[in-house]
Amino acid sequence: MAATIKCTPAELAALEATLLNTSGNVPLHDRFRALFTLKALMSRAAIDIISKGFDDPSVLLTHEMAYCLGQMKDTYALKTLEALLDDETKAPMVRHEAAEAMGAISSTSSLPILKKYLADPERAVSETCELAIARINWDQSEEAQQYQVDVKRSQDIPAYTSIDPAPASSGLLRPRLSPKDTSDENVQKLRSVLLDTNESLFHRYRAMFSLRNIGTPPAVDALAAGLVREDDSALLKHEIAFVFGQIQSAHSVPALIQALENQNEADMVRHEAAEAMGGITSPEVLPYLRKWMAREDCPVVVRESCEVAIDMWKHENSNEFQYANGLTMVASEA
Numbered sequence: 001m002a003a004t005i006k007c008t009p010a011e012l013a014a015l016e017a018t019l020l021n022t023s024g025n026v027p028l029h030d031r032f033r034a035l036f037t038l039k040a041l042m043s044r045a046a047i048d049i050i051s052k053g054f055d056d057p058s059v060l061l062t063h064e065m066a067y068c069l070g071q072m073k074d075t076y077a078l079k080t081l082e083a084l085l086d087d088e089t090k091a092p093m094v095r096h097e098a099a100e101a102m103g104a105i106s107s108t109s110s111l112p113i114l115k116k117y118l119a120d121p122e123r124a125v126s127e128t129c130e131l132a133i134a135r136i137n138w139d140q141s142e143e144a145q146q147y148q149v150d151v152k153r154s155q156d157i158p159a160y161t162s163i164d165p166a167p168a169s170s171g172l173l174r175p176r177l178s179p180k181d182t183s184d185e186n187v188q189k190l191r192s193v194l195l196d197t198n199e200s201l202f203h204r205y206r207a208m209f210s211l212r213n214i215g216t217p218p219a220v221d222a223l224a225a226g227l228v229r230e231d232d233s234a235l236l237k238h239e240i241a242f243v244f245g246q247i248q249s250a251h252s253v254p255a256l257i258q259a260l261e262n263q264n265e266a267d268m269v270r271h272e273a274a275e276a277m278g279g280i281t282s283p284e285v286l287p288y289l290r291k292w293m294a295r296e297d298c299p300v301v302v303r304e305s306c307e308v309a310i311d312m313w314k315h316e317n318s319n320e321f322q323y324a325n326g327l328t329m330v331a332s333e334a
Helices: 009-020 028-041 044-051 059-071 075-086 092-105 108-116 123-139 142-153 184-195 201-214 217-228 234-247 250-261 267-278 283-294 300-316 326-333
Strands: none
Touching: 009 028, 009 044, 028 044, 028 059, 028 300, 044 059, 044 075, 059 075, 059 092, 059 300, 075 092, 075 108, 092 108, 092 123, 092 267, 108 123, 123 142, 123 201, 123 234, 184 201, 184 217, 201 217, 201 234, 217 234, 217 250, 234 250, 234 267, 250 267, 250 283, 267 283, 267 300, 283 300
């Protein structure tokens, strides 16, 4: 688990003012930095502050708030997340993220409300509920228990600390617990599962995270094939874009650009592609991010993602120690 940080009550109040934009003139990217600083606090006080922000008009920011609540993995956040999923006036991206966050927290108490929305008319919401239920059930399985035993025995440090919607495919690959199988044969097996629309979404996600953990150019190519294909789950494609942001491989840039440039693609996929590009230091991504940030016909969530991505790109190309530097910002304003 990532290390937590501590702050004074005054610093906490300043982070709240930044996140909630109480002055009315806080740039969106600064609000993001405050959000991820609050996430790093891993405290219930931080959860309370984040929970105050869901009336904000920015779908991008509020969906990211829901994501952070899930990553904090505290059942204390479930009341807020359940209310978000249950509010059908909220944007589908926010409701989907609330359901995913419940899967990350993985409490069986969330199963009734997740089952309630399995038939939600918004596909991204219904599919996320399906995934979250599968994740919670998997966490109660013998496979999951053995996985935890293996983790404790392993001396490897996980490359990725995020709480994922699904575990990597243990039948095909058990990353970080034994030598990585980067063979072409294994990558092709995982690619086949990823692209098989007859497979359950949960298994396709498991193959995706296995490919992420391999991270070689052939694995990235397999993921790219899933990102740019037509007539598939936007939820799956947006998660592929997300893992590209984690891998931070320049090899993924062409597929990410293609997704961002595709105006027929779902907003949730294009927004995630933009944010992933912000995490890659390659200079070729900047013109595309600036282009869509300036386009008046660009969906708001995509345009805002480009703004945040440019800030992330600047961070990745700077000497800054960490992106979640809300406390540094607070100190500089004092």
